[in-house]
Structure formats: structure tokens, C-alpha cells
Amino acid sequence: MVESTARVKHIRVTPQKARRVVALIKGKQAQEALAILKFAPQSASEPIYKLVASAVANARVKADKDNEFLDEADLYVKNAYVDEGTTLKRFQPRAQGRAFQIKKRTSHITVVLSTPEDADAATAGTSKKASK
Helix, strand or coil, rough: EEEHHHHHHHHCCCHHHHHHHHHHHHHEHHHHHHHHHCCCCCCCCCHHHHHHHHHHHHHHHHHHHHHCCCCCCHCEEEEEEEEEEEEEEEEECCHHHHHHEEEEEEEEEEEEECCCCCHHHHHHHHHHHHHH
């Protein structure tokens, strides 16, 4: 079983918009997720595409380090989530000397890829116990 994580912090995408894109790829195969993100019209899809590609590369490096065989077609998005990062506060001048606050939100995005062997082993262990 190979499990790899990729994380990007303080990216200038609002968490609400990033969560919409992340919801498209949860539970999908890694190659399918990359294809979905490549053609998704949302602006948040480009940094998330790079993040999933980075997680695939991390899995390849981790498998080589542990001398394990890795078929990239087996990788799937085990978990992907978006946390809220720091908010940049800017001010825009308004009429009669007033100021209007603009909040530029940032996100922390995390993608976890895994091979399905761990799920198969867990279900096989419970089915053996049930059959005995």
C-alpha cells in the first residue's frame, strides 16, 4: 500500500470556490481526477491539478524509496479537503473619505492519494471473521 500526501498553503483562492472543485475529484482515480481538473472551467482547478500531479509524483518517489511496485493507474483520491488560510485585509477608498474593507481570502488545500490494497485488506479481514 502506498499513500502519499500533497499540500499547498496560502493559495489565493477562496475556500468556498476551492471546495466546489475538490468535490469533483473525491474518490476518483488519480488519472481521471487529472482529466476532470484539466477541463474544469473554474479558476481553482489549475492549482488543484498541479497538487494532484504532485501527489502522484510523491507516491512514485515513496514507492521507489520503499522498493514497492506502483502502478499509477491504481492510485485514487482517498481524501481531499480545503481549510481556510489567512485573510489579507485591504481597503478601498469610498465616497466622503470613508474606507471599504476588502477581504482577500486564502486556502490550504490537501490531497491524499492511496492504492486500494488497504481497503481490500480491511474488507477481507472483516469478511473472514464473519464467515467463521
